[in-house]
Each structure stands twice: as structure tokens, then as C-alpha cells.
Amino acid sequence: MKNTNKGFKKFSSRSSLRERSKRELLRIAEEVNVGTKAAKVKFTEAPYPKSTSRGKDIFAEGIFAETANGYGFCRLDNGDRDVFIPESHTLDALDGDRVKIRYHKFISSGGEEKTEGRVLEILEFGKKTVIGTVENDLYRIGRRRINRLYVIPDDGSIKKRIFLNYDGGAREGDKVQVKLIRSAHSYTLTADVISNFGDSMSREANYGAILADCEIDTEFSPEELRLADEAASEPISYEGRVTRDEVIFTIDSESAKDLDDAISLKVNTDGTYTLGVHIADVSHYIKEKTALDRLVMARGTSVYFTDKVVPMLPPALSNGACSLNPGEPKYTLSAIMTLDSDGNILSTSIEPSVIVSRVKGIYSEINKIFDKTADDCLINKYKDCLDSLDKMHTLYTVLAKKAKERGSVELESAEAEILLDADGTPIEIVKRERGDAEKMIEQFMLTANEAVATLLLGEAIPCVFRVHEAPPEDKLSDFINYAHNLGFSTDYISAAKCEPKDLARLIDEAKARGIGEAVSYACLRSMAKATYSEIHRPHFGLGIENYCHFTSPIRRLSDLATHRIIHKVYLGGAAKEKYKSYAKRAAAAATDGEMRALTAERKIENLYKVIYMEKHVGEEFTAMITSVTSFGIFATLENTCEGLIPISTLEYGSVYDEKNVTIRNSKGFYRVGDTIKVKLEEADITRGKLRFSLTCKEVLKSDAKN
Numbered sequence: 001m002k003n004t005n006k007g008f009k010k011f012s013s014r015s016s017l018r019e020r021s022k023r024e025l026l027r028i029a030e031e032v033n034v035g036t037k038a039a040k041v042k043f044t045e046a047p048y049p050k051s052t053s054r055g056k057d058i059f060a061e062g063i064f065a066e067t068a069n070g071y072g073f074c075r076l077d078n079g080d081r082d083v084f085i086p087e088s089h090t091l092d093a094l095d096g097d098r099v100k101i102r103y104h105k106f107i108s109s110g111g112e113e114k115t116e117g118r119v120l121e122i123l124e125f126g127k128k129t130v131i132g133t134v135e136n137d138l139y140r141i142g143r144r145r146i147n148r149l150y151v152i153p154d155d156g157s158i159k160k161r162i163f164l165n166y167d168g169g170a171r172e173g174d175k176v177q178v179k180l181i182r183s184a185h186s187y188t189l190t191a192d193v194i195s196n197f198g199d200s201m202s203r204e205a206n207y208g209a210i211l212a213d214c215e216i217d218t219e220f221s222p223e224e225l226r227l228a229d230e231a232a233s234e235p236i237s238y239e240g241r242v243t244r245d246e247v248i249f250t251i252d253s254e255s256a257k258d259l260d261d262a263i264s265l266k267v268n269t270d271g272t273y274t275l276g277v278h279i280a281d282v283s284h285y286i287k288e289k290t291a292l293d294r295l296v297m298a299r300g301t302s303v304y305f306t307d308k309v310v311p312m313l314p315p316a317l318s319n320g321a322c323s324l325n326p327g328e329p330k331y332t333l334s335a336i337m338t339l340d341s342d343g344n345i346l347s348t349s350i351e352p353s354v355i356v357s358r359v360k361g362i363y364s365e366i367n368k369i370f371d372k373t374a375d376d377c378l379i380n381k382y383k384d385c386l387d388s389l390d391k392m393h394t395l396y397t398v399l400a401k402k403a404k405e406r407g408s409v410e411l412e413s414a415e416a417e418i419l420l421d422a423d424g425t426p427i428e429i430v431k432r433e434r435g436d437a438e439k440m441i442e443q444f445m446l447t448a449n450e451a452v453a454t455l456l457l458g459e460a461i462p463c464v465f466r467v468h469e470a471p472p473e474d475k476l477s478d479f480i481n482y483a484h485n486l487g488f489s490t491d492y493i494s495a496a497k498c499e500p501k502d503l504a505r506l507i508d509e510a511k512a513r514g515i516g517e518a519v520s521y522a523c524l525r526s527m528a529k530a531t532y533s534e535i536h537r538p539h540f541g542l543g544i545e546n547y548c549h550f551t552s553p554i555r556r557l558s559d560l561a562t563h564r565i566i567h568k569v570y571l572g573g574a575a576k577e578k579y580k581s582y583a584k585r586a587a588a589a590a591t592d593g594e595m596r597a598l599t600a601e602r603k604i605e606n607l608y609k610v611i612y613m614e615k616h617v618g619e620e621f622t623a624m625i626t627s628v629t630s631f632g633i634f635a636t637l638e639n640t641c642e643g644l645i646p647i648s649t650l651e652y653g654s655v656y657d658e659k660n661v662t663i664r665n666s667k668g669f670y671r672v673g674d675t676i677k678v679k680l681e682e683a684d685i686t687r688g689k690l691r692f693s694l695t696c697k698e699v700l701k702s703d704a705k706n
Contacts, residue, residue, distance in 0.1 A: 056104065057102050057103070057104050058102070058103055058104065058105075059100070059101070059102055059120075060074075060076050060077065060078055060080070060083075060100075060101055060103065061076070061077050061098065061099065061100050061101070061123065062074040062075050062076040062077050062078075062083075062098070062099065062101065063075045063096065063097070063098055063099075063126070064085070064090070064093040064094070064095065064096070064097045064098075064099045064119065064126075065082075065095055065096075065157075066090070066093070066094055066095040066157040066158065067157055068156040068157050068159070069087075069631075070087035070090075070159060071084065071085060071086050071087045071090070072085045072087075072090050072093065072095075073085060074099060074101050074103075074117065074119075080115075081115060081474055082115070083101060083103040083115040083116065083117045084114065084115055084116050084117070085101070085116075085117055085118065085119060086116065086118075089117070089118030089119060090119055091118075091119035091120075091121075091122060092160075093119050093122050094125075094126065094127050094158060095126065095127060095155070095157050095158070096126025096127045097122050097123075097124065097125055097126040097127070098122070098123045098124040098126060099119045099120075099121065099122050099123060100119070100120045100121040100123055101117045101118060101119050101120060102117055102118055102120055103115055103116060103117025103118070104116065104117065125180075125182055127180060128179065128180060129177055129178065129179050129180065129194065129213075130151065130153050130155065130158065130162060130177070130178055130180060130191065131153070131154050131155070131175070131176070131177050131209045131210075131212070131213045132151035132152050132153040132154050132155075132162065132175075132176065132178070133151065133152050133154070133173065133174070133175055133176075133200040133686055134149055134150075134151055134164070134167070134170045134171065134172055134173065134174045134175075134176055134200075135149070135150055135151070135152055135161075135172060136148075136149055136150075136172040137150060148163060148164075149163070149164045149167050149170070149172070150162055150163045150164060151163075151164065151176060151178055151191065154209070154686055154687050156687065158189075160188075160189050161189070162178060162180070162189045162190065162191045163188060163189070163190045163191070164178070164190070164191060164192070164193060165181065165190050165191065165192055166192040166193060167193050168192070168193035168194070168196055169193075169196065170193050170196045173199060173200055173201070174196055174197070174198060174199065174200060174205075175196075175197040175198060175199070175200035175205040175206060175208075175209050175686070176193045176195060176196050176197065177193070177194055177195040177197070177209065177212050177213070178191035178192060178193050178194060179191055179192050179194050195208075195212055197209045197212070200685075200686050201685055201686070203424070203425075203607070203611055203685075206607050206685060206686065206688070207604065207607065210600055210603045210604055210607065211600065213603075214596045214597075214599050214600035214603070215596055216303055216310055216596065216597070216600050217298075217299065217310075218310050220295070220314050221291065223291045224291050224292060224295050224314055225314050225316070227290060227291055227292050228285075228292065228313065228314035228315075228316040228317045229314075229316050231285040231286075231292075231316075231317065231321065232285070232316040232317055232320050232321035234321075236329045236330075236331065236354060238354055240352060241331070241351075241352045241353050241354050242334070242351050242352070242353040242354075243353070243354050244264070244276070244278065244332075244334060244353050244354070244355050246264045246266065246276070247264060247358060247384055247385055247387075247388050248262045248263065248264045248276070248278055248355050248356070248357055248358060249262060249263070249264075249326070249357050249358045249359045249360075249361050249384075249385050249388075250262045250263075250324050250326070250357050250359075250360055250361055251263070251361035251362070251363060251366055251437055251440075251441050252360070252361070252362070252363070252441075253362070253363055254362050254363075254364065257309075257318075257319040257323060258302070258309075258311065258318045258319055258322070258323050258554045258555060259280075259323045259324040259325060259357075259360065260279060260280040260282070260322065260323070260324065260551070260552050260553060260554040260555065261277060261278070261279050261280075261324070261441075261445065261551050261552065262277075262278040262279075262324050262332070262355060262357050263275070263276065263277055263278070263392070263441070263444055264276035264278065264388065265388055265391050265392050265395060267391050268338075271340075271341050272338055272339060272340055272341065272346065273338070273339040273340075273341075273391075273395055274336065274337070274338055274339075275336075275337045275338075275339055275395065275444065275447065275448075276334055276335070276336050276337075277334070277335045277337070277444060277445065277447075277448035277551065278324070278332040278333075278334045278335075278353065278355050279332055279333050279334075279335070279448075279550060279551050279552075279553060279559075279563070280322045280323065280324055280330065280331070280332060280553060280554055281322075281330075281331035281332050281333050281352065281553075281563065282313070282317070282322050282553040282554055282559075282560050282563060283333075283553065283560055283563040283564040283567055284331050284567075285317055285321060285322065286313075286560060286564075288564070292313070295312075295313070296312055296313065296557050296560060297557065297585070297586070297589045298589070298593075299312045299557070299593055300312070300556075300557045300589050300590050300591075300592060300593015300594060300596070300597070301555060301556050301557060301590070301593045301594055301597045302318070302554070302555035302556075302597075303597040303600055303601060304601060305600075305601060305604045305605075306418045306420065306426075306604060306605060306608050307420055307424050311554075311555070312554070312555055312556070312557070313554060317554075318554050318555075322553075322554050323554065324355070324357050325357065325360070326356075326357045326358060326359050326360045327356065327357070328356065328357075329354050329355070329356050330354065330355060330356070330357070331352070331353075331354060332352075332353050332354065332355050333350060333351070333352060333353070333550075333563055333566065333567075334350070334351050334352075334353040334355070335348060335349075335350050335448045335451060335452055335550065336348070336349045336350075336351065337447065337448065337451045339395070339447070341398070342398065342402060343395070343398040343399045343401070343402040343447075344402075345447065345450065345451050345454070348451040348452070348454065348455045350452065350455065350566055350570065350571070352567070352571065358384050358385060359381065359382060359384070359385060361382070361385070361437075363435065363437045363438050364435075364437075365378050365381070365382070366382075366389065366435075366436075366437035367435035367436060367437045369382060369386070369389060370389075370393055370435070370436045370437065371435075371436075392440060392444075393436065393440065396436065396439065396440035396443055396444075399443040399444075399446075399447060400439065400443060403443065403446070403542075403543070404504070406500070406501070406543040406544075407499060407500035407501025407502070407503075407504045407543040408500065408504060408541070408542050408543045408544075409500050409503045409504045409507060409523070409540075409541045409542075409543075410504065410507065411507060411520035411521075411523060411524055412507065412510075412511055412516035412517050412520045413517060413520055413521070414431050414517055414636070414640045415431065415432040415434075415640070416429055416430075416431065416432065416605060416609070416639070416640040416641075417429070417430050417431070417432040418605070418608050418609070418612070425611070426608045426609075426611055426612035427612075428612075429609060429612055429639040429640065429641065430639060431638075431639070431640060445551040446542065446544075448550055448551055449466070449547055449548055449549060449550050449551060450544050450546060450547055452548055452550040452562065452566075453465060453546040453547050453548035453550075454546040455570075456548070456562075456565070456566070456570065457536055457546050459570065460576065461565065461566075461569050461570055461576055462534060462565055462569065462576060462579045462580045462582070462583040463534070463536070463548050463562060463565065463583060464532050464533075464534065464548060464549070464558045464561045464562050464565075464583050464586050464587045464590065465532065465533050465534070465535070465536050465537065465546075465547065465548050465587075466530060466531075466532060466539060466547050466548055466549050466558065467530065467531060467532070467533045467535075467536075467537040467538070467539060467547075468527075468528065468529075468530040468531075468538075468539040468540045468541045468542070469528040469537065469540060470498060470528070470540045471498060471526045471527045471528060471540075472526075472528065473495050473496060474495075475525070475526040475527075476495045476498055476526050477495040478526065479522055479523055479525075479526035480493050480495055481659075482522055482661050483506055483510075483519065483522075485659065485660045485661055485662075486515070486519070486661070486671070486672060486673070488506060488509060488510070490506070492505070493506065500540055500541065500542075500543040501543070503523060506519070506523070507519060507520055507523060513673070514673070515624075515672060515673035517624075517626060517636070518624070518625070518626045518627070518672040518673055519672070521626060521627065522627070522672070527540075527541065528540075531587075531591045532549075532558050532586075532587035532588075532590040532591045532594075533587050534580065534583040534584040534587050548562055549562065550562050550563070556590065557586055557589055557590045557593060558586065558587070558590040561582065561583065561586035561587075561590070564579075564582075565579050565582070565583065603688055606688035606689070607685070607688045609640075609641045609688075609690075610683045610684065610685050610688050610689065610690060611683075611685060612641075613641055613680060613683045613690055614683040614685065616680055616683075617680050617681070617682065617683055618679065618680065619679065619680055620677060620678065620679045620680075620695050621637050621638075621677075621678055621679075621680065622637075622638070622675060622676075622677060622678075623635035623636055623637050623643075623675070623676055623677075623678045623692070624636055624673065624674070624675055624676075625670055625671065625672055625673065625674045625675075625676060626642065626672065627672065628656070628661050628662060628663055628670060628671060628672060629656070630647070630656040630658070631644075631646065631647055632644050632645050632646040632647045632648075632649075632650075632663075633645040633647070633650075633663060633670055635676060635678055635692055641690060642690065643678070643680065643689070643690030643691055643692040644689065644690070644691055644692065645678065645691075645692045645693060645694060646691070647663060649693050649694070650663065650665060650694065651665040651666060651667050652665070653665050653666060657669070676694060676696070677694070677695045677696040678692040678693065678694060678695060679692065679693050679694075679695045680692060681693050
């Protein structure tokens, strides 16, 4: 394979097989430049693993995934299952490296087909930067004593120390981001400090490190701010737009400032519904080939953290001109849908409009109206909307029933609400509850997204589709086996041809047994990730054939791109071919931005959870086992905080049973759904992880059905 990286030197397969003990002894000497003898030492090759049932050798390329235990896996370009790479045959590849491997398939003693191989060449370096904590060590080389700063990576999959060539003023204990310097002639990782975030035990340092690691830009350029201010100052013009004067209002969280969707509803004399979903017309303000256009393509999405929002657009637009604030005329794109009494979409029209929202509805307040606990003050606030709300709730029940019938997979997950004090320190963590108001808005937005995608597809107009593939057969087979070993009947599920309703049925059964979260998590791991694509494909998880994102253009590039295409092609008559490439670029950028945002949001949430739990180290809690792995048990507390119980801390002789997804020892076994008693042993702020130990060897409560 021709190397495309200028100046890049490939690692040779010969050097990958040197004995690790000799290599480690010479590494320090090499780094401190005490001579060149290290390079002249001859190393012998480690023997290639043999198997009496191995198949023929296969050569392939793929992406290497490193593990904390030293071994790794290669995700192959040819689509074959991941290949196991023993520690002695990784060629010191790092997570994300593109590699060339040789592997073979064989039948294990348990009759299962497995793979094993070795890295032959590193074709392209994947990881360019690393986040970690600076440490200091003293080495003795002969009579010389050498002090050397190095970095311990936060990423546990990188087991090596990273020695600093340039420390940038960093001191022991600082959290830093370093640029890796990798060479074909050295096994030691070296690096230069490019960012110093401060004390690694502080919230601020870890917060900043996460943003940098996930490439979350929190600042806007002067040009971006200037263009946003100019666009926001434009007066509203009604020319070419429909003025909608029905009862229209928004419903969102109390803290939301970027209100991009409003709703209206009319029940017709023939029993049909006219549902209006009115979305902020952000594309009016974001002109093509401008700094703002490049901004949204680079960011892809807004990022929502525990204590703040990093908006995709400057505040003048996201919280100002585009936000559908009550009492203010706003540009919108209105999707007007006619639904029958069963919630089926009969017709859809999209029109540029101007609306004035009657009120900023709050989820918690609307829920009180729905459950008849609202006081006179709330009733007065929503007096113009009460009739619409009553009809909307009726339509919601219709749409929810329809979603269940088509097999929408509703995974159960505990969402955390982290409460902060005035200084931003977490003081309490509770489960976030979702009421009918939240679920109603979700159903209305799903309906609008489906309707718009169907309309554009029918007109053969380019679109940024939201697609979700069916689960890969091998992963689904593992999940079916997992569910079967938990005592569920799985005869109705086929790994080769799975329907969403089959998984939905299993999740409902798990919820009834009180282990819905654990089984939902396992199910989620078996599924493909939802992405954006210019190519139409169904959305498996929702059970919807045609689907796109239309309803959140203030915070998502995908929706903004769909709006632009609607304006230019569907409403403006522009050539369809012109926007096909735009849809493709937008889909790729939206997918990338979403993945970066999700990773950052999860890491920041874990950081706050660890900070909160730090003051509870040494305390005991009741927890539920949510996952069992070869290296230990993951247990989750009632407040959604999850920690690991390493298998090494369990009863002597504890063994992981892969077939039954349990850990067994002389005291019995531990499995998903069991209730146990744990003690918090460690709250690791630098890695955002908790470590538990068992305080009672017996399971307090088991849902096992043998």
C-alpha cells in the first residue's frame, strides 16, 4: 500500500517481534542518549501462536484498537469480524492506527470460531495527541542519575509512559495535552506539551482537557460574531411568507434559551388532525459560503454540558434572532401535516412563515396541567393554550400507540440530573424524570421529521437522512445469547432477520422484571450507531422507513442543511444535482460533530459524578449489577453513578463465564440485575471513573431465572 503521509516511515514486522524484556531494558538508555549500542543489539522473534485447527493465513488492513490489558483487536476493512491481536504481536501499535495484519481463523475448544493474528506494518499513525498527567521519575544509568518528566495517559488503553521532549513549563501533577512524536526507530513514545490545563485534580483542568481532547471549540471569531450581529439586527419582513395567527407556542425545559420548535393543532370536522410544527428558519440567516456557514459545518452541533451550553451559533442568533421567544415575530419553516385518527400521515406541506409564540411552555408546568395538579397561577399562564393542550395530549396518545405497534425500540436509560451550587460544585445527583409533556413533544417532532423526509424523497430532492442500520448479525447473536442466559425466551428473535418489534418486546419484558436499564444497555451495544447520510435508508430503532432531522436547526447542522435544501430546491426550484454534494458533505460533518459532542458530554457528566462521589469514598451503597465482563462487574447506584468492581478483588477463584455472562466463585454467581452491597473505594477525577468493592459476598436480591 502506498503511504500517503509525507515523511512517514513504516515500522518493520521484524522489529515488532523483539523480546519485550530486552526492549524495555534498553528503552531508557535510548531516550537519554547514552549510546548507540541499543540499536545494534540483535533480538530474536517470538514464536507465532500455533493451533491444531488453524485455517490458512489471511492478509488484510484495518484499524487497530488497543486495550488496557496490552492486547488489541483489528477492525478489518473487508468487513470480516474483528481479529484478536496478542500483546506480543501488536508491533506497539496504538489505538486508531491503520495497520496491515496477518491472521487466521480457528475453532476453539468450546467449538466457537475465533480469529488471531499479528500486526505486520503500521501504515498510518492514528492518534496524534494525548491527554494525561505529568509525572517525574529518577533513573540511574550507570553512575548517572537522570530526572525525566513523562505523561501518564488518561486513556487506559495506552500503557506506555510518554516522555517529554518539551515540557512547556508543565510541572509534576499538571494535566496536559501533548503532541506525540513517533518514530520507526524507537519503541519509546515521546511528545511535546501543546496545552497545560493546570492541576490534574482540579475540576477546571479536567474540564478544559475534555474540551480539548474532543475538539470542542468554545469561542467564536470576530468575523463570526460580526456576521451574527448583522444578521440578527435585520427587521422582520413578511414578504413571501405566510402569517400564521393560530394558537402557537413552545414547550421546552425551563433553562432552555435556544427555542427552535413551536407547535399548533386543529381537530377537523372529519376527525382528522392538522398538526403544525413550526421550526426556526435558521437558514435565512446563515448564507452559503460565509464564515457562519463554515462555522456550522465545522461544529456540527451544539454541545450541552452540566453547567453550560457550547452553541453551534453565536448567541445573537441562537438565543436571539432565531429563538422562538414568546411575543416576538420570528421567521419559521412550518411543516403542516394532516393525520388520520390513527396517527397516519395523510399529507404534508412546507411553507416559509412568520409566527408569534403565545407562551414559553415549560415541561414541568405542562405535566402539572396534564395530571390536573396545576394551580390557578399556571392555569392563567396557559389560558390561551389549554384547549390546544387537551387536544395535543389526545393526539400524543394516538402517536405513542402507533409507535409501539410499529415496534419502536424504547431503550430504558437512567438520565442523570446534576444539581450544582453557586460555585458550580455538584451537590446532588438525581434521576431525570420524563413526563407526558416531554414524550408528547418527542412524538410531534418524530412525526414532522418523518413527514418531511417522505415529502423530499417523493420529490427526489436531496436530503440529509437520519439512518440507523439493523444490528450486525454477529453482535445481535451475542445479545440474543445474553438475553437467553438471563432467562428470557428468545425463540421469536432471529439474528439473521431481526425486526424492531422483536427487540421492543424483549426490552418491555426486561422492564417488567426490573432490569430494563441493564438489558437496554446490552441491546444498545449490539446495535449499529445512528448516523447521517445523503443516501436514503430506514431508521431501524424507530421502525420508520423515511426519516431525517428537520426540527432543531439552531443546534444541529443536519437540520439546517435540510432547511437550506428545502428553501433552494423544494421552494426555490434550484437544480437538484447542485445540492447532492452539499447533502453528502453536511451528512459527514454532522455525524462527526455529533460523535465529538456525545463523547464530550459523557465525559463531562462522568467528571461531575466523580467530583460529587469523591466526598463519599469509604461509604457503603446498594447497587444493581448492570454489566458483567471478563475484568469485573459494573454496578450502578440509585443516583445513576456507575463504578467497577475489579474481578481481582472478588472471592479467590472468581471466574468469568462468557456463555452465561456471569462471574462465578465458591459463594455463587453474579449476574446482570442482581442487587449487591458495595463500598466506594476510589473516585478517580483524572479518568472520570469510580471503583467499588463488595462489602457483602452474598447477592442481596437476584432476578435470575434458571
